[in-house]
Amino acid sequence: MSRLTAALAVGLVVALAAGGGLSFRDATATAGPAASPGRDAVWRTIFARPASAPQSAPSTPAQIALGHDLFHDPRLSGNGSASCATCHQPERAFTDGRPKGQGLDGSTLPRNVPGLYDLAWGTSFFWDGRAPTLAAQARFPILAEDEMAGDFPTILQRLGADADMTSRIAAAFPGSGGVTEEAILAALATYVGSLASPAARFDRWIEGDDGALDAEERQGFALFVGKAGCVSCHGGWRLTDDGFHDIGLAGDDLGRDGRRQFKTPSLREAVHTAPYMHDGSLATLDDVVEHYTGRLIVRPSLAPTVVRDLTLSESEKAALVAFLRTLSSEKTITTP
Structure with a gap:
């Protein structure tokens, strides 16, 4: 990776960590045209797994x-x-x-x-x-x-x-x-x-295997970091900003500081953790995408990083779900 690309990656990581609502348009303007080697290198830096766990409390x-x-x-x-x-x-x-x-x-x-x-x-x-x-x-x-x-x-x-x-x-x-x-x-x-999420196909792509994702999944990734705005909260290798946000769900449950704000869950192993959201109200990944494309409850507390007028075609929705599936290991889960 060139010094310039590495510097851009650091800047994007800082923006994500700060919850700055980084969009694919911002990244493209900085890193070059979509699907360019330079842009892919930036995203691969942002989503790369660390070599080891934090050492603040070493375990045996x-x-x-x-x-x-x-x-x-x-x-x-x-x-x-x-x-x-x-x-x-x-x-x-x-x-x-x-x-x-x-x-x-x-x-x-x-x-x-x-x-x-x-x-x-x-x-x-x-x-x-x-x-x-x-x-x-x-x-x-x-x-x-x-x-x-x-x-x-x-x-x-x-x-x-x-x-x-x-x-x-x-x-x-x-x-x-x-x-x-x-x-x-x-x-x-x-x-x-000590519980580390299993490596998934997305990780293989991050590590440089261009064939790990097919065309539809790569389109889904472009949407994820682009106009869908998912990366604003689900950035970094764990796919979470560890922040608390109102994402426009119904219900009266109050979370962080007595407000409608709940922690951003990691998207790692999401295929195997349905149903979704703090209230379990969305049964499938398709339901999650539908929520963000027209089912939001727009109110003053809605997180500024949420795209309020997001419109996706059916093929774009399918591509986004296809990408989300690449974040999980390939194993069979049985119903309890």
């Missing part, structure tokens, strides 16, 4: 393995019948396939179960961003009466009676004082932070 294999087992351990729930994996099912990209989560008693929870991939790079967690760390995030569902309904005195007693678990916690977190709430949450956070 023992910590990750312990977190994995605790994630699947029903002893963390009040009645011993549910675990974190009950709702965050690995075979469904750590979602549950329902519009909204299901509580311990079979009740319907207020929001859709979010996926857990690539959260080591996250800056806040939950649809409303209420948790500042992965450890804080893990604590909420364990204690919530309508989720796992656990309590830590009981959890510590259960796990403390397990000699193998006691020794594993002591070995994984030396100096933790044994089976403690802090050690359990740290192990869960370490495991969740």
